[in-house]
Amino acid sequence: MIITNKTNEKCVSWCKRISPLFVFLLFIFDLSAQEAPNITTEVDTTFIKIGEQVQWKVTVDIDSTDFVIFPEGQTFSPLETVEAFATDTTRKKDRLTLQKIYALTQFDSGAYKLPAQRIDINGVGFMTDSSMINVATVPVDTLNQKMYDIKPLINVDKSNYALWKYLLIGLLVLLIFGGLLYWFVFRKKPLTEEEKVALLPPYDRALLELKRLENSRYLIQDEYKEYYSELTTIVRSYLEEDAHVTAMESTTGQLIEKLELLKDAGELNLEDDTIKQFQQILQTADLVKFAKNKPSTSVAEHDRKLVEQIVEKTHEALPEPTEEELLEQAEYQEELERKAKKKKIKIAVISTVALILIGITIAGVKFGFGYLKDTVLGHPTKELLEGEWVRSSYGFPPIQLESPQVLVRQEIKLPPEAKATIEDVQAFEYRSPIALFNMGTTSITLAQKETEPEFDKTIEKILSNFEDQGAKNIITKQEEFSTISGVKGVKVFGSGNFPMPGSEELLEGEYTVLLFGGKGFQQYVILTWLKDDTYAQEIVDRILASVEVKTEA
Structure with a gap:
């Protein structure tokens, strides 16, 4: 086939006209090849009881190159997110199916709207459908079920586990220390060979040391100085211990002179020849040690035998x-x-x-x-601080707090004039029998349900009660107080001189009063403790941090 230049020019011109259209068609085809993402949601139930969980499942079908962001945090309000499970992924060719489940709950009854959730795919937001979730209360059968009165408070014996633990640890330490003391101090240790030799009588020890000298390698190694030094030391030590002659610090002449004096006095029955032989051995030893004289091996061995005989004769000569x-x-x-x-x-x-x-x-x-x-x-308050704490609710409307001891209900008799304004008073208290540490709670229900509490009168009444009990020099400060849940109240605090229980003695103390209330009710917490008692201060701080109250009667 022959293509001319003219034909070639026509082809190029046609290609120029068709290329933009071709590219546009390819782009449309590529877009149609990527399917749009598909999102479906479902809940396992639309009716739960208080505290039960409903599972909300979302399924996203996308291309393998797409990027998806699921909801995070508490985005299901008013329902509460309990747990967001891990995403389950399934691949089919170039498509991915992502499935994620959320566990939701609610602790108040009612009908709640599960709001639409936003799913981000490649930066584009897609909203899911919303649902209605009904939360029902747990039915309580008060007709067929027998009701019982509230059980009274009982005293429970305090556990001695911590005491026994410390006693066992202390006993273990004492046993270890006693064992070490016995092993290193009182134990009768086995004697070493040197100690056994040292305990022998002087005569037996001298013979044993001479026998060892005979078997030594001094003469083989030409160590004559060491040989004669040990030889004279053995015989001098023996004479000093057994014959009571100061031989170790004496010269050869002095030692021989002392032996002759003992012989003349009749205290040592030695022959003259024995003394002369001993003198010759000592003189030979002096020559070897100081003049570097070197006798023959046979002479050295003979001198050792003579010393052994001298020791034996001296032992026999002693009375x-x-x-x-x-x-x-x-x-x-x-x-x-x-x-x-x-x-x-x-x-x-x-x-x-x-x-x-x-x-x-x-x-x-x-x-x-x-x-x-x-x-x-x-220390009384230290024992309270480190004991087993109790968290409980007291009175109605309830005051919930944590305390080192359970508060005991107090019998309150309202005077006739107070019954017109107060419907009920519930008071609970704990008093330390030793330290000036007292705590109490009081819940007051007013007769008029719309009446607002008068905190100023309550504070005045509390301070008046302090004075009636003997307190003096009371200093008062006031500030706002909030519980952890955000309930607002009034905090009155200060110091003063308070009487000790069962005594008229006044001690410096501190106090704190928390006051809460609403329409038709009032609540307050009272704490008193000794000033500069760090343990009591820690107790108070812990109690104040734990206080919770209901805002409605």
Whole structure:
């Protein structure tokens, strides 16, 4: 096939005209190939009881390249989101199906609209359908079910678990310390070989050491100085211990002179030849040690044998000890044993005191010495603070708070003149029998349901009651107070001198009064405690942080 230039020009011209149209058609085709996202929702039920859950499920069918954002947080109000489950993803070719389930609930009865939710797909918002959810109360059968009176408060024995725990820990520490003390101080330790030799009588010990010297390697290694030094030390030590001659610090001449004096005095029956042999051995040892003389091996071995004979002859020459000497030796040994026992006891006492002081110092630095003293000696409000706390509601309208002890209901008799304005008074109180720590709650129902409470008169009455009980120098401050849930009230606080229970003695104390109320009712909380009592202050702060009240009677 032959294509001319003219034909080629026509083709190029046609292509120029058709290219824009072709591209536009391809774009339309590409858009039609991407299907629009499909969103469906459903709920498993439209009727629940208070506190039950309804599951709202949303399903999104999209292209695999699309980006989806599901609702987050409390977007289902007035229904409350309990849990948002993980997204379930299913792929089919180039399409994705995303499914997400939300668990919703409501704690008040009524009909609630589940609002439409926004699903973002590639930045474009799609709104779901809304639904109606009916929440019903739980029916209570008050006709067929027998009703019972409210049970009275009973005293429950406090658990001693914490006490036993600390006792066991203390016992374990004492056992470990006692074991260490026994092992390192009082235990009769096995004697080492050197200690066993040291306990032998001087004569037996000298013979044993001479036998060891015979088996030593001094002569083989040409260590004559060491050989003769040990040889003379053995014989000098023996003479000093058994013959009571100051031999260790004496020169050769002095030692021989002392032996001759003992022989002349009849206290040591040695022959002259034995003394001369001993003198020759000492002189040889001096030459070896100081003049670096080196005798033959046979001479050195012979000198050792002569020393052994000298020791034996000296032992035989010593007179037998008298009964008094033996008794003195026995008493001396007993005295040594007593001293050793006293030393062990002293070490044990010092170790125990040191351990206690170290423990007290560490605990004092970590917790404070005041806290440590209160822990050991006890402190009434500290025990309240660290005891088992109780959260309960008191009176009607209810006052809910957390306290270290359960408040006890108080019998209130209204005077005749008050019955015209007050319908009912419910009071609860706890008084510490030791410390000046008291707390109480009072709920008052007014006879006129539309009457607003008069806080100023109530405050004046409370302060007047303080004075009637003996309190003096009362200082008052006032500010607004809010509970955690946002209920507004009035806080009256200050200090004064309060009487101790059962005594006329006045002590510096502090007080706080919280007042709440609405149409037809009034509530207040009263707290008093000793000034500068840090434990009581912690109790008060914890109670105030826990107070909750109803705003309607």
